Amino acid sequence: MAKLEGKVLVAQGGGPTAVINQSVAGVVLEAREFPQVTHVYGALHGVNGIINENFVDLTVVATSNLEAMANTPSSGLLSTRDKPDEKYCAKIFEVCKKHNIHYFFYCGGNDSADTCNIVNKQAEKVGYDLRVIHVPKTIDNDLQVTDHCPGYGSAAKFVAQAFAGANLDNRAIPGVYIGVVMGRHAGFLTAASALGRKYEDDGPHLIYLPERPLTLEKFGNDVKAVYEKYGRCVVAVSEGVENEKGESIAAQFTKGEVDSHGNVQLSGTGALGDMLAEYIKENTEIKRVRADTLGYLQRSFLGCVSRTDQEEARAVGEKAVYYALRDNVDGSVSIKRTGDYAVSYTLTPLTEVAGLTKKMPDAYINEAGNDVTDAFLRYARPLAGVLPEFQLLDAPKVDTSAQK
């Protein structure tokens, strides 16, 4: 048990998810139980809220409000894209010392893990006693070590339901439908579009991931082949798809806008989908081609949550507190799959997660590089959880030649 008396600080960084507030609720509700914790502070807008001393007192927040916030999508403590450097970290310690903060929990992706790692190293360097725990979240599902990331399951559910519906729509009024899905480097979320397939000819019929290069020629030929077979075609494309030189195809449309982590803007524009649709219109005989970019709904849509994801997001927050306040250690909370489907939680050194990206394993991608495998479906199904039921009409065709 960490005996160091002081304050707990919790914050959220990076892109929001549907369940990131579950993790904060987990941290706050558990931390408030420990006698050495004098206060639980929340920093607003991530590390930015620390250096600006923009704190709220979570010690006195009603449990009912925390529980209601836990069920609310997007970061309740607000977020940031700031990436602390040495100077930024020096300011963080100054503020932590002033407020007697000795336990820091940061919910975020690999950029936030990187922040945790830098802060942790700085703390060691100057001899300030600070437990730092990275609480994982990301809809991209691209963190190292952990089997999967809280936030992914709910986003996967949204994408699956979106494509299941788009596929039914495409049946009704045939043509080519292209849906662009979030995911900077890893295709996990785009791959989730396959989870809504039920009937043999259900789309998406083609799935393009950042893990495999995409040429317009291959894309056009694939679409033509599907269209010839089914008279229609549903395509899922990751916003992170790259050409054969490893260059982002979407980035050319966003004028190279980058955030402080050096990430080029990919989302918030329909340009990639529009370009792909235009290519099909100009290079095939197919007339009806439509492109949607699923956009920010994937991570924030109100009311689309995987129950498993919800529970795990809560658990990683709770576990984070036990690691810091009982075991007095730093690290990143990871999820280990221990059954079908069951998980346990472990602690991973920050250096093994910080700034690193996991890609889809080869076993999850088909040979042609335009679909997922059954292994991926088995991996992802329990994470997205139960999808709403749908059923096609099962009616016999009328033999009109036999009609009187």
Place this chain on the structure above:
Amino acid sequence: MAKLEGKVLVAQGGGPTAVINQSVAGVVLEAREFPQVTHVYGALHGVNGIINENFVDLTVVATSNLEAMANTPSSGLLSTRDKPDEKYCAKIFEVCKKHNIHYFFYCGGNDSADTCNIVNKQAEKVGYDLRVIHVPKTIDNDLQVTDHCPGYGSAAKFVAQAFAGANLDNRAIPGVYIGVVMGRHAGFLTAASALGRKYEDDGPHLIYLPERPLTLEKFGNDVKAVYEKYGRCVVAVSEGVENEKGESIAAQFTKGEVDSHGNVQLSGTGALGDMLAEYIKENTEIKRVRADTLGYLQRSFLGCVSRTDQEEARAVGEKAVYYALRDNVDGSVSIKRTGDYAVSYTLTPLTEVAGLTKKMPDAYINEAGNDVTDAFLRYARPLAGVLPEFQLLDAPKVDTSAQK
């Protein structure tokens, strides 16, 4: 009671909705009860399925399958954009006579009502006894006479949940968020973005409808004013917004692609949102500007249905059967609001609905032309039904000046 023995034919036209199959289930399950009905046929792909005798026999479809299909979004009998002319209608009669079809139910919007009207007139002209009932549906909610259209409530719920989530996302990582919503001539669906507002500063802060001209200058000034007040801005824009000359702003990006009803393509591209985002980036100091186009998810997303909408969509299908098979009359089924909230159903002459469009009443639009009124919220809330709960964190700010 119509004594004419023969077949019932049901079909679906135009854009799918989340509840259009409820109406088909209502028609089929009720029609099968009438002794003068020899068979219930479904035409695949609307009127196109009639002239091609592309029929399925709904008489023998399991009730459980019909019920499951009723809960499935998008047109279970598939759809069409065909608009019958005189020659097309002559072919329809030929097929109807051959198959002894005397009752025709067509689920669709104002274009489908127009089809019903043409078919009905043609039937009278050639003396063929054919009851024709238009069963209303449209997410645009732009049919005349009826208080609202089946399909609108569920789409409104989707749009409300999308903007409620996008607003929470925009709180977490501030900037300007622009969401483009479907609706060719009427702003009802875009207006539904306001249904997810709960807190005083919740977005969408600006709502632009086809009913009011949009100039880029006004748009830019409005966004700047909101951004100065809240440090962020969420905007809902209809894909159907027009400039001061009454020209579609989106249509200039889709190269004038038109369907057989003369409708210019507005959906299936992110160009309008991207253009508006670009304008803000170039004409203000605001750096983070993102645009999403909600696209086909609005009408087909699996698992987002208003219960009221579901029930009413079933009822209009059932009522259609009673009008044709009990009362032996033609027309379009309309919904009349008889309480807060209660409805009854009436029959409207096809000519009062066919091809006509209803716009948002002035009372539903604020004076500045950039938001909806409370009157609209009262109108639309019962249609979208209950939205998922969400709650902001209610935590006191820490007074850091008083800190030891």
